[in-house]
Amino acid sequence: MNVQLKKTISIAAMAAGIIGMAAALYMDFSGSASTIRGPLLIAGALLVIAGVYLLPTRKHRSIINVLFLFPLIFAFAVTVLIPFACGIFYSMTDWNGIKFEKFVGLGNYISMFKSNDYIYSFVVTFIFTVINMLAVNLVAFGLALLCTSKVKGRNFYRAAYFIPNLIGGIVLGYVWQFIFNKVMTTVIEGSTSMLTDPNLAIAAILIVSTWQYAGYIMMIYVTGLQSVPKDILEASNVDGANQITTLLKIKVPMIANTFTVCIFLTLVNSFKQFDLNLAITNGAPSRILAGKPVQATEFLALNIYNTAISKNQYALGQTKAVVFFIILAIVSLTQVSISKKKEVEM
Amino acid sequence: MKKKVLAALLAGAMTVTLGACGGNTGSGNDTSKADDNTQGTTDTADVSKDAIRFMNTKIEIDGALKEFAKQYQEETGQEVVIESLGGGVDVNGQLKNYYAAGNMPDIFAFAADSYKSSFKDWLEPLDGESWIDDTDYAFKGEDGKVYGMPFALEGIGLAYNKDILDKAGVDPSALTNINAYKEAFEKIDSMKDELGITSVCAVAAESGQMYWSTGNHMMAAYISQGKDRTDKDIIDKLNKGEIDKDRMGQFGDWLQLLFDYSDQNVLISGTYDDQLALWATGKAAFITQGNWIDPSLPTYEAEFACGLAPAAFMEEDTDGIIVDAPAVWGIYNESDKIDACKEFLKALAESEEGQRALVEDCGMVSPYKSCTLEPSTPLAKSMLPYIKDGKTYAWDWLTQPEGIAQNATGAVFELYAKGQLDKQGFVDTMESVIKDYVASNGSN
Numbered sequence: 001m002n003v004q005l006k007k008t009i010s011i012a013a014m015a016a017g018i019i020g021m022a023a024a025l026y027m028d029f030s031g032s033a034s035t036i037r038g039p040l041l042i043a044g045a046l047l048v049i050a051g052v053y054l055l056p057t058r059k060h061r062s063i064i065n066v067l068f069l070f071p072l073i074f075a076f077a078v079t080v081l082i083p084f085a086c087g088i089f090y091s092m093t094d095w096n097g098i099k100f101e102k103f104v105g106l107g108n109y110i111s112m113f114k115s116n117d118y119i120y121s122f123v124v125t126f127i128f129t130v131i132n133m134l135a136v137n138l139v140a141f142g143l144a145l146l147c148t149s150k151v152k153g154r155n156f157y158r159a160a161y162f163i164p165n166l167i168g169g170i171v172l173g174y175v176w177q178f179i180f181n182k183v184m185t186t187v188i189e190g191s192t193s194m195l196t197d198p199n200l201a202i203a204a205i206l207i208v209s210t211w212q213y214a215g216y217i218m219m220i221y222v223t224g225l226q227s228v229p230k231d232i233l234e235a236s237n238v239d240g241a242n243q244i245t246t247l248l249k250i251k252v253p254m255i256a257n258t259f260t261v262c263i264f265l266t267l268v269n270s271f272k273q274f275d276l277n278l279a280i281t282n283g284a285p286s287r288i289l290a291g292k293p294v295q296a297t298e299f300l301a302l303n304i305y306n307t308a309i310s311k312n313q314y315a316l317g318q319t320k321a322v323v324f325f326i327i328l329a330i331v332s333l334t335q336v337s338i339s340k341k342k343e344v345e346m
Numbered sequence: 347m348k349k350k351v352l353a354a355l356l357a358g359a360m361t362v363t364l365g366a367c368g369g370n371t372g373s374g375n376d377t378s379k380a381d382d383n384t385q386g387t388t389d390t391a392d393v394s395k396d397a398i399r400f401m402n403t404k405i406e407i408d409g410a411l412k413e414f415a416k417q418y419q420e421e422t423g424q425e426v427v428i429e430s431l432g433g434g435v436d437v438n439g440q441l442k443n444y445y446a447a448g449n450m451p452d453i454f455a456f457a458a459d460s461y462k463s464s465f466k467d468w469l470e471p472l473d474g475e476s477w478i479d480d481t482d483y484a485f486k487g488e489d490g491k492v493y494g495m496p497f498a499l500e501g502i503g504l505a506y507n508k509d510i511l512d513k514a515g516v517d518p519s520a521l522t523n524i525n526a527y528k529e530a531f532e533k534i535d536s537m538k539d540e541l542g543i544t545s546v547c548a549v550a551a552e553s554g555q556m557y558w559s560t561g562n563h564m565m566a567a568y569i570s571q572g573k574d575r576t577d578k579d580i581i582d583k584l585n586k587g588e589i590d591k592d593r594m595g596q597f598g599d600w601l602q603l604l605f606d607y608s609d610q611n612v613l614i615s616g617t618y619d620d621q622l623a624l625w626a627t628g629k630a631a632f633i634t635q636g637n638w639i640d641p642s643l644p645t646y647e648a649e650f651a652c653g654l655a656p657a658a659f660m661e662e663d664t665d666g667i668i669v670d671a672p673a674v675w676g677i678y679n680e681s682d683k684i685d686a687c688k689e690f691l692k693a694l695a696e697s698e699e700g701q702r703a704l705v706e707d708c709g710m711v712s713p714y715k716s717c718t719l720e721p722s723t724p725l726a727k728s729m730l731p732y733i734k735d736g737k738t739y740a741w742d743w744l745t746q747p748e749g750i751a752q753n754a755t756g757a758v759f760e761l762y763a764k765g766q767l768d769k770q771g772f773v774d775t776m777e778s779v780i781k782d783y784v785a786s787n788g789s790n
Contacts, residue, residue: 097442098445111786115786181611181615192610192614193611193615195552195615196764282555284552285553286553286761292782293779295553295757311748313787
């Protein structure tokens with residue numbers, strides 16, 4: 001088959017395909033009720049692909065590669081990339097969930113940093129993230145040491161500590177709310193619920209969050225600890241290292257990459273805390289800050305949700321979500337790169 | 347060459363699967379219509395295109411509405427498909443989704459707040475419909491035209507347990523000003539043990555989960571109590587970020603009275619269930635809720651007589667309760683069967699079957715004067731005399747800036763309930779949070 005003919009066929013197929021797709025899209029936008037537009041669109045897409053495939057060129061290999069990657073890239077674009085771009089775009093408009101009327105540039109970003117509630121949420125989320133990350137990892141590592149020691153029934157413990165993580169956050173939140181509001185006030189006669197004091201309410205969320213998440217992180221630490229080679233441990237034992245030296249000088253450095261994973265997971269997870277926050281306090285109690293009341297336990301995710309849904313300010317909520325993403329990306333990338341440097345090569 | 351053929355085949359297979367995904371969206375409308383069809387009746391597909399799609403947002407009345415729609419079709423041949431949403435679904439968000447997908451229902455429910463923020467461009471004016479003269483509660487838009495048909499009334503006041511009041515010798519009909527309440531509360535409080543109650547009132551003011559009760563329903567008294575239905579003075583002020591300080595002060599006294607006689611644990615940390623349980627099990631004489639708690643009473647086997655008293659927070663007498671249609675039904679203005687929709691709404695409002703469906707089967711209070719049917723639930727029944735005598739105030743709280751209860755005023759109620767603010771502090775903080783909220787959010 002001569003190259004010229006092949007080239008003509010492929011270009012004709014591509015052109016026909018593009019025209020078909022354009023016609024189908026035009027029909028869709030003009031509100032035509034014709035049912036042919038679906039098949040037309042698909043036929044057009046197929047023709048374009050066939051044309052590209054048949055195109056006689058030296059880049060044939062790379063075209064094939066792209067064709068095979070296309071389904072994945074397409075799905076990724078439709079579900080992640082395009083919505084993300086739309087989100088950034090909407091954050092610069094006065095979008096109300098239905099339509100937008102004007103482009104406001106960085107106006108949303110400025111008004112966001114001027115609002116008290118957002119700044120407060122920001123600070124309180126930051127504090128919560130730091131404490132929660134430390135608490136979860138310390139507890140989880142402790143439990144992991146317990147579950148890999150020679151204690152009796154360690155498999156039972158392992159399962160038991162893991163179970164809270166299998167319960168949904170909302171359910172768990174309401175159960176704990178009941179415990180804080182009813183059980184604790186009955187056990188300690190005459191006391192008021194922890195959830196009515198701003199600082200104690202944050203502590204309450206910390207307790208529940210640690211309780212829920214430590215079991216999961218523990219499992220990762222257990223896997224890490226089990227992968228420490230036995231011969232090294234025996235060697236250190238022979239050399240007379242005691243338990244603590246073994247732990248600090250051998251086990252911890254050997255599982256440094258596990259720490260990276262766990263710290264990353266808890267960091268991101270605490271920062272994104274939403275379900276427990278919603279179920280346990282939903283922002284209450286309020287506290288007075290510089291003469292203005294603010295919701296003491298409204299973390300960032302909840303603040304974004306309330307801005308969009310309850311205040312019906314979709315554009316501002318979207319703005320906060322974009323900033324949320326940027327902060328999260330920066331913090332977690334920094335953390336991973338720092339931790340990576342501390343890991344030992346096996 | 348063989349390899350090439352295989353590669354082409356694989357690529358082709360992949361695009362076909364992709365195409366299949368795309369194909370579904372193209373025909374999505376048809377399948378969803380078919381689904382609706384099966385929900386309603388089983389008729390041919392041709393009829394379903396003429397069917398009215400009715401979006402109901404009160405899941406409780408789903409059954410009764412479907413029953414009525416079936417009857418209606420038998421009589422007139424017009425098919426009506428009832429789609430119900432509810433149980434915590436973000437109804438306005440769902441409607442926005444339908445709109446974005448070009449799949450709007452012909453009739454949908456909305457309220458004064460969502461009208462303002464979202465739906466005002468989508469509604470067909472209903473002026474000239476015969477039911478408008480039969481009710482005081484038709485929903486009028488900004489341009490004075492009628493856009494919504496009311497279907498149920500709800501009342502806000504102070505619900506009381508009549509058995510306890512009778513035993514204590516308190517006459518509920520005398521509770522029309524704050525001093526009368528003060529006296530009644532003192533009397534009931536002194537007889538606590540005799541009456542078997544633990545506190546006089548059941549109030550919950552925690553800001554995370556009860557903001558809708560404090561910031562909306564209790565606030566409604568400040569906004570409307572004692573005001574003529576057309577007098578929008580206070581709510582207009584509020585939407586401009588201002589308050590009536592004197593009125594807010596009196597309202598503060600009223601709240602203090604309620605808070606003082608409440609169960610303190612429920613007050614600062616209780617949920618709706620806690621509050622309701624306290625009252626429905628006869629442990630409290632008053633509760634700051636409206637007639638929507640009726641359907642929950644059988645859960646607690648509450649068999650006592652009860653009624654709604656005015657939230658009369660002032661020293662002057664105000665003897666009415668706050669009654670309005672919390673949501674209304676409107677017609678989508680780009681629907682191709684507007685006249686058929688109007689007919690259907692008319693039948694619901696005026697025909698005997700329609701009224702029976704709403705009042706008896708759904709247990710709601712009818713907004714229509716010609717309706718003689720009475721609901722069977724106690725609090726709904728106790729609203730009827732107020733409505734008959736015209737002693738009602740409007741639900742102007744619905745047009746507060748969106749989300750203000752959850753994001754601003756709810757917190758002030760909580761701080762006041764916990765004693766972290768005194769009366770002066772309450773008034774001042776209210777003033778400043780409302781001002782700030784309107785300044786940053788009132789623009790839309």
